[in-house]
Amino acid sequence: MWCCSPVTENGSRLSYYGLKYNYMPEILNSDVVDVNSATFGGCFLRNTSIAEVIEGLLESKSMFLNRDVLRSTYVPEYLPHRDREVEALLKILVVALRGDTPSNILIYGKTGTGKTAVTTHVGDELENVGAKRGIPCKVLYMNCEVIDTQYRLLANLARSFGKRIPMTGWPTDQVYSEFRSAVDSTEQVVVIILDEIDKLMKKGDDVLYSLSRINSTLDHAKVSLVGISNDLTFTEFLDPRVRSSLGEEEIVFPPYNADQLSDILRQRAEMAFGNESLSNEVISLCAALAAREHGDARKALDLLRVSAELAERDGSMVVHVNNVRKAQSKIESDRVEEVVVTLPTQSKLLLYGITLLDKATESMRKPSGRKIMSTGEVYRIYKRMCAVLDLDVLTQRRITELISELDMLGIVNATVVNRGRYGMTKEISLETPADHVHRMLVTDTRLQPLLDMKFNSFQAQLGM
């Protein structure tokens, strides 16, 4: 829980949730207050009512003019350092307004390089101009991370033409023909943007094959596909026919450098804060930190937003460099926490086993000090833990897959190595400090019997 102590108009500190600023400095000075460990009991709202607290919070001045422009979902009128990409995309898609079929396009670029922003921006403009000129042109945006199966994609496409498709139950072919007939019901050009198209690939490329061939089965309408991916190699796994048809045109979005990120942040900061709420150093630091992570504008914006929010909660009207540092660690730990808390039980158990092995003393360590474990080692611990919890034991094959998933989520690092005579295995190490992960896992009551055990007896029981 985040605890703030805002300043009221007359300058006095509010006692939020009854915590008197002077009485519990250690709690208020720390970033995070653990509700369970803080002693609220006797003093809860003794001197202020919740209504008064809310009034006070609303009256306290905010440094934000507009918070939402710092969210990555916000698309500004002008996208700095993306003129070339906007122009390239426009040149390809503009033929839609002449009633022709635009070439299918594949757009590549790492996360936060402006692919989605540019594409949706261009798509919106295309629709607007089309509407003004009375040219029927429809742009549909689908995020394949959310709509991640062929059925859902086709169902959503059909629904955007007013068709009623159940959540499940129909054969995929039937949904496809519903969509096809809906599209072809009138003369129009339809541009389908498939964001994170590589996520769809995992479920097979049949739907992409069908969509890329749809024009040959249409009498009135014309369909063009725009695939967006942050994986440059994803077409390698495509059916060659789909690959050639989908990638008629390709646009690559290069990552932003630190200077470009600074420009982007300055543009947004002007809209978000208006005045001199933040120094040049803050913008440079956010830009530099994000540039280090493959020039990710999303990350830069998140950093700036969270830094400002942290500063605001401290009652400050100015963002400082130390707010950025705090924001960076908060973002990372929030990300890990979200991932760990939502893991299924078996994955949590597996991760718990990895943290225990990491804590175990006799260890082979990387130069970084991280313990390296093998799949076999982890699996043995996992099986013993299942016995303690009386859970079904998954096969090693499945566990290998779960380890790979943890690797993809960035919680562990797993690399396949060949140890010659000693066989092939994954070398697994924790990416996040074991204690940190541990604290998140203890919130799961299903793991309670394990957590109740003393570490030593636990090690003995698990044969560590």
Next chain:
DNA sequence: CCTCCACCGGAACGTGAGGAGT
């Protein structure tokens, strides 16, 4: 040079939940 270890990971298949149509 050949063998062998300790797995990896693809493929095919099974199971059960859950929604929709008949």
Next chain:
DNA sequence: ACTCCTCACGTTCCGGTGGAGG
């Protein structure tokens, strides 16, 4: 109630893999 479908999650089978060690 039954059938048909998708989908998530899991299993079994089995052909690799490639370097240490004989």
